[in-house]
Amino acid sequence: LPVLAARGVQTGPTLLVTGGIHGDEYEGPAAIQALFNQVEAAQLCGTLLGLPVANVAAWEARSRVSPADGLDLNRLFHRPAQPGQSQSPSQALAEAIFETFISRCDVSIDLHSGGARLVHLPLAGWYAGGSDEAEQLARGFGPALHPWLVPDVPGVFSYESHRTGKLALGAEWGGGGRLDPVGVESYETGLRRVLVRLGMIAADPGELDTRPPIRGDYQVTKMAGLFIPAVRLGQPVELGELLGLLYDSLGLVISEVRAVRAGLVAALPHLALLRPGDRITYIG
Numbered sequence: 001l002p003v004l005a006a007r008g009v010q011t012g013p014t015l016l017v018t019g020g021i022h023g024d025e026y027e028g029p030a031a032i033q034a035l036f037n038q039v040e041a042a043q044l045c046g047t048l049l050g051l052p053v054a055n056v057a058a059w060e061a062r063s064r065v066s067p068a069d070g071l072d073l074n075r076l077f078h079r080p081a082q083p084g085q086s087q088s089p090s091q092a093l094a095e096a097i098f099e100t101f102i103s104r105c106d107v108s109i110d111l112h113s114g115g116a117r118l119v120h121l122p123l124a125g126w127y128a129g130g131s132d133e134a135e136q137l138a139r140g141f142g143p144a145l146h147p148w149l150v151p152d153v154p155g156v157f158s159y160e161s162h163r164t165g166k167l168a169l170g171a172e173w174g175g176g177g178r179l180d181p182v183g184v185e186s187y188e189t190g191l192r193r194v195l196v197r198l199g200m201i202a203a204d205p206g207e208l209d210t211r212p213p214i215r216g217d218y219q220v221t222k223m224a225g226l227f228i229p230a231v232r233l234g235q236p237v238e239l240g241e242l243l244g245l246l247y248d249s250l251g252l253v254i255s256e257v258r259a260v261r262a263g264l265v266a267a268l269p270h271l272a273l274l275r276p277g278d279r280i281t282y283i284g
């Protein structure tokens with residue numbers, strides 16, 4: 001497992017930054033590498049830990065899930081571990097990452113993107129019911145990322161970190177299997193602002209983003225088909241509004257896809273040919 005660590009000459013908190021928990025997401029890993037290339041231990045208070053590629057098998061397979069067992073690592077961090085959880089390679093990896101790194105950190109930030117199949121509105125998120133400090137850190141990430149109240153999903157790394165009492169943030173940027181240089185720069189800026197707010201480095205912390213957070217969750221499709229969207233990322237929609245149409249291979253409409261709640265469109269498919277159960281949007 002590639003591990004980056006920088007221990008400052010002065011004491012301070014320990015921040016863990018993770019990327020590549022899904023193997024087809026690239027801005028997070030690149031931003032973590034860039035951050036470590038810039039950090040000077042002489043100017044650092046506390047310890048910075050980085051796992052730029054947390055899921056090496058999935059990374060090398062350029063896949064969201066691990067080729068070893070077909071499992072999504074980011075649904076396997078349950079605490080306490082579920083019975084039989086150390087049975088598969090991904091479950092063992094989840095256990096090892098959580099036990100080794102979360103116990104050592106005060107703050108954890110998990111960087112994602114939409115992956116090969118999805119494109120996300122950039123989001124910087126925290127969990128409900130935690131301390132205000134996590135919200136402040138997320139709102140300080142920078143104006144390129146929209147504030148986001150992350151849904152509670154058991155097994156997700158940042159959610160389970162939050163549940164163990166850590167300040168836990170999660171972020172999303174773009175996707176489609178590409179690396180957006182603006183995303184790398186925005187993530188790196190956001191991480192540096194977190195270091196400033198935690199007192200780990202001295203610099204301008206930037207402004208807090210006061211926009212109301214995106215809430216809600218993913219919406220999945222029950223039907224297969226070619227999806228032609230009727231909305232754009234970031235567009236506000238009403239409950240029941242048409243998001244797009246699903247077509248069969250002859251061009252006949254199979255299904256109208258409508259918003260299950262009101263909010264902003266925060267994700268859309270990149271891989272347009274959908275299967276039942278695929279994520280079709282994130283509205284919140």
Ligand SMILES: [Zn+2]
Pocket residue numbers: 021022025112113115
């Ligand atoms: Zn992801």
